[in-house]
Amino acid sequence: MGYWIFSETTTFVTIVIWLGLNIYLFTDTLIWYENADSYYYTRIILGSSLAWARASAMCLNFNSMLILIPVSRNFVSFLRGSLCCTGNMRRLLDKNITFHRLVGYMIALHSAIHIVAHLINIERYHRSQSLDAGGLCNTLSYIGNHPNESYLNPVRRYETSITKETIVTLAGITGFIITLALVLIITSSTETIKRSFYEVFWYTHNLSIVFFIGLVIHGAGQIVRGQTPQSLLQHNLSYCKDHYNEWGETEQCPFPQFSGNKPGAWKWVICPLALYVCERIIRFWRSKQDVIITKVVTHPSGVLEIQMKKQGFTMQPGQYIFLQCPSVSHLEWHPFTLTSAPEEPFFSVHVRSVGDWTQKIITECVANRNLLQNIWHPPRLAVDGPYGSATTNVFNFKVSVCIAAGIGVTPFASVLKSIWYDSCDPNRAMKLEKVYFYWLCRDTHAFEWFADLLQSLEEQMSEQGKLNFLSYHLFLTGWDDNQVKHIALHYDSELDVITGLRHKTNYGRPNWHKEFRSIADKHPSxxxxxxFCGPRSLSKILNSMCRLHTSSDPKGVHFHFSKESF
Structure with a gap:
């Protein structure tokens, strides 16, 4: 915990402030509704469930205001590019999706509290209409049955079905729709669904439109009612609450008048919604810009490289874009890390077949090319971006450790290419002085498309006497008996039998404790x-290694962990 607070101070402070505001808003609203004179008679019927329903509603509005900001990609990119965004602040923006999830979980929590509290409220409203309730409860529930009276209890008759009152009313219908949309959004956001059925995740997340529309009009039902300010002046609460049998018979105790709360959720969400509408307009405008596919390259292991050009497109190493292919789907956008360098006359992505959408993209590109070699018509692609990611911070450290697993190497392709171009230009100065690159793959074919880049880097560094600048370690985690024999036969060769590089491929998985200890020893201060870009299980291991090998001495070595997340 100490390491996390030390290395992620800004993140820690932000979460503490966010949690503190949630606690403050909940507590302050709860206390107000428990003590406000205007809701004294409402509390007679509902008890504490009134305050719990209103306190959770307040936190729901607050978090609904925040939920869209982290996913406003252009706004986040604008903040990332501002002069004040450096160091910890930049790492905070790298966790925008994580914060989006946390806010979503908080919305789910307060939604559950709000729903349970209002179910209790409906039951108590209904029960107070019973003759068995007696006393002040009956008197309050029957107000509104005569002319010039405003009701307090929205359940007007005891014979009314609770289910009907819960669902058929405006508050009930919108509440049911909001809840259903929220359940679908959250359940489809699990890692399993997102990785295996990305289309399900994408489509259900668009139910957020339904969620916000329902949220804005939900309060129009005015289920919760309190005594009007004018009535409080005319109706002496301290006396009349104990003499309810005299209501309407004396001038001192007229029947109290009640009104519902006006909808207020729109005041919380109007600005974020306006920001997000602008975000969507920008994305739509970008999607209509022409994208020219200049080249398509088929790599081993089912990886397709798509090289493109777009007017006005500028990028930085490690950034990502969103791709849409209208011939596959007019609605779906999928994130891909850019694998080209800013110095190249094109931008490129590497697409691996991991689902229906990616398989269709590959089919659209490859099938058309093979069918008509001379008059090839590539599919139309729309591009949104580029957007910054954690990997763009590689150049902000003197020493950087880049770790990839499988296709997770794509963000580092752009980084390593940019390093190669920088090394070719002697006039360029970099803060980065040392790069450790680790790549873990299950089969030898996965190395093939990336080996050419590593060879170019190796040759360039050798010519300039900078062999120590880049230290890369390739790990093959799966192999068969024939490969083992072939590897053993050529073990003494100068170049690696798999990659053709000077650095030999390692077999098995790295001992991360040993690797981090070695790096810490070489860079003690x-x-x-x-x-890192890869599976979550390895991310947890690497994060724990950073925590373990970070020195408690402020002048010692400190590891700062970042991972790619879309």
Missing amino acids: DNIGVF
């Missing part, structure tokens, strides 16, 4: 950036 540096801030080291650790950047």
